[in-house]
Amino acid sequence: DIVLTQSPATLSVTPGESVSLSCRASQGISTSIHWYQQKSNESPRLLIKYASQSISGIPSRFSGSGSGTDFTLSINRVESEDFSVYYCQQSYSLPLTFGSGTKLEIK
Amino acid sequence: EVQLVESGGGLVQPGRSMKLSCAASGFTFSNYGMAWVRQAPTKGLEWVATISYDGSSTYYRDSVKGRFTISRDNAKSTLYLQMNSLRSEDTATYYCTRVITTRYFDYWGQGVMVTVSS
Numbered sequence: 461d462i463v464l465t466q467s468p469a470t471l472s473v474t475p476g477e478s479v480s481l482s483c484r485a486s487q488g489i490s491t492s493i494h495w496y497q498q499k500s501n502e503s504p505r506l507l508i509k510y511a512s513q514s515i516s517g518i519p520s521r522f523s524g525s526g527s528g529t530d531f532t533l534s535i536n537r538v539e540s541e542d543f544s545v546y547y548c549q550q551s552y553s554l555p556l557t558f559g560s561g562t563k564l565e566i567k
Numbered sequence: 568e569v570q571l572v573e574s575g576g577g578l579v580q581p582g583r584s585m586k587l588s589c590a591a592s593g594f595t596f597s598n599y600g601m602a603w604v605r606q607a608p609t610k611g612l613e614w615v616a617t618i619s620y621d622g623s624s625t626y627y628r629d630s631v632k633g634r635f636t637i638s639r640d641n642a643k644s645t646l647y648l649q650m651n652s653l654r655s656e657d658t659a660t661y662y663c664t665r666v667i668t669t670r671y672f673d674y675w676g677q678g679v680m681v682t683v684s685s
Binding site: 492496498503504505506515547549551554555556557558559560561 | 611612613614617626628629662667669670671672673674675676677678
């Protein structure tokens with residue numbers, strides 16, 4: 461199985477700061493990575509597909525990059541509604557796997 | 568508006584069975600693959616099973632293979648997950664999701680809780 465390692469586990473930031481969340485795959489997966497946001501007590505929401513492709517309805521401050529084994533989700537100028545948990549997911553091979561998540565919290 | 572509404576969860580004893588349903592609306596159900604993803608309490612997300620748009624192909628994670636069956640009724644726009652021989656480690660919130668090319672999940676239901684305990 462492909463293991464996805466997300467770092468850091470928790471990131472404390474002040475609203476208005478820009479942040480980068482990391483997701484590292486245990487083997488090369490091209491750009492087969494997708495990012496989700498899960499707010500407390502809510503269902504996950506798709507943010508980015510195939511490493512860098514935007515999703516309709518998602519604010520433009522969210523962007524993704526990377527290929528191979530290293531991927532990044534960037535949030536430009538974090539807003540209060542962005543404090544939640546972020547997961548990456550690979551679709552390179554079955555079983556589909558998720559990272560353990562990065563919690564973005566208010567400093 | 569895409570809506571996915573799960574039902575059928577609750578408390579069940581180890582070794583028993585339970586069937587989850589997911590009623591879909593707001594899109595042409597028969598055109599899309601569907602999947603179940605679960606989340607144990609305070610844990611991360613875990614893919615469970617996927618079914619193709621016409622039901623001809625199904626995929627499972629190893630830990631549920633042989634115990635869980637994913638199916639669909641396109642006439643009723645409904646997805647199912649039959650869970651047999653349930654174990655305590657199956658305790659989780661189960662999300663119904665729409666899946667794109669069996670690769671990623673673009674819409675999620677609100678989730679249904681399954682608790683396996685004696």
